[in-house]
Amino acid sequence: MASAAVSELAASAAAKAIAEWGRPATVITHLIFSTYSGAKAPSSDLRLATLLGLRPTVCRTILNLNGCSGGGRALQLAKELAENNRGARVLIACSELTLVAFYGAQDASLDTIVGQGLFGDGAGAAIVGADPVVVERPLFEMAFTMQTTIPGTEDAITMQLSTGGLDFHLSSQVPKLLGNNIERILVDAFQSLGVVDVNAAAPWNDLFWAVHPGGRAILDHIEEVLGLDAEKLAASRHVLSEFGNMSGATVIFVLDELRRRRGAEVPEWGVVMAFGPGITVETMVLHAAISLKENALASI
Numbered sequence: 001m002a003s004a005a006v007s008e009l010a011a012s013a014a015a016k017a018i019a020e021w022g023r024p025a026t027v028i029t030h031l032i033f034s035t036y037s038g039a040k041a042p043s044s045d046l047r048l049a050t051l052l053g054l055r056p057t058v059c060r061t062i063l064n065l066n067g068c069s070g071g072g073r074a075l076q077l078a079k080e081l082a083e084n085n086r087g088a089r090v091l092i093a094c095s096e097l098t099l100v101a102f103y104g105a106q107d108a109s110l111d112t113i114v115g116q117g118l119f120g121d122g123a124g125a126a127i128v129g130a131d132p133v134v135v136e137r138p139l140f141e142m143a144f145t146m147q148t149t150i151p152g153t154e155d156a157i158t159m160q161l162s163t164g165g166l167d168f169h170l171s172s173q174v175p176k177l178l179g180n181n182i183e184r185i186l187v188d189a190f191q192s193l194g195v196v197d198v199n200a201a202a203p204w205n206d207l208f209w210a211v212h213p214g215g216r217a218i219l220d221h222i223e224e225v226l227g228l229d230a231e232k233l234a235a236s237r238h239v240l241s242e243f244g245n246m247s248g249a250t251v252i253f254v255l256d257e258l259r260r261r262r263g264a265e266v267p268e269w270g271v272v273m274a275f276g277p278g279i280t281v282e283t284m285v286l287h288a289a290i291s292l293k294e295n296a297l298a299s300i
Contacts, residue, residue: 028052030078030091070094091125208267
């Protein structure tokens with residue numbers, strides 16, 4: 001039941017993204033689908049491609065059990081595909097249903113209680129490509145991407161499919177672990193680009209932020225460690241309060257919320273961060289594409 005429904009939910013989000021993109025679905029050359037809600041073969045990406053009417057030659061990739069970092073990983077992979085396949089248009093979709101991880105009162109572990117209160121159903125989608133044509137209106141340009149694993153944290157966030165569904169574990173130390181490592185990761189990402197003076201006082205307030213809201217404590221730790229002004233994580237906090245943690249789809253919701261909030265004084269540069277099992281941190285440096293001309297870098 002979940003496998004069918006998760007594809008249908010993703011198709012709804014993807015259809016909206018394609019309509020706003022303004023080009024036919026048959027132009028899409030690659031599909032990346034991130035989910036932990038459907039484990040079967042053929043996998044849910046095939047069902048999604050069929051629902052959307054994509055070409056039989058579309059190159060499909062399924063990302064399974066990437067958890068909350070799934071959206072970030074999908075965006076990074078889409079960037080690589082778009083920049084290395086001329087004319088490629090990559091549809092990414094992330095879709096999750098909490099049904100697969102729902103347990104009754106007989107399982108009173110703290111992980112289960114926290115998870116049922118924090119997580120929610122949702123799906124997000126985006127089109128990624130390089131060298132935009134006239135009808136395409138890019139929102140963000142992905143200038144740099146990286147993946148970092150925090151050493152010694154393999155047991156901090158875990159997921160395991162069992163006969164009863166999806167068992168998950170979230171350590172109470174995750175916010176602190178992220179807080180202790182976040183600035184080093186950012187320095188590694190931005191140092192080579194030269195767009196932020198990482199040695200300046202509070203340099204991170206010069207950016208716009210799309211952080212996966214894994215929970216309020218995570219956002220609070222990141223805000224404190226980086227010395228961010230309160231409004232910098234407002235989009236992430238809004239998505240968390242309105243929709244909950246939708247795993248990989250959440251970061252796409254945050255990017256969409258940032259788009260709605262964009263005004264005349266939006267910073268030129270920004271960052272996307274998503275966190276998943278490992279602990280794995282997906283980091284992307286974005287350039288606000290107010291009026292992108294032809295460019296070889298991948299754009300969302």
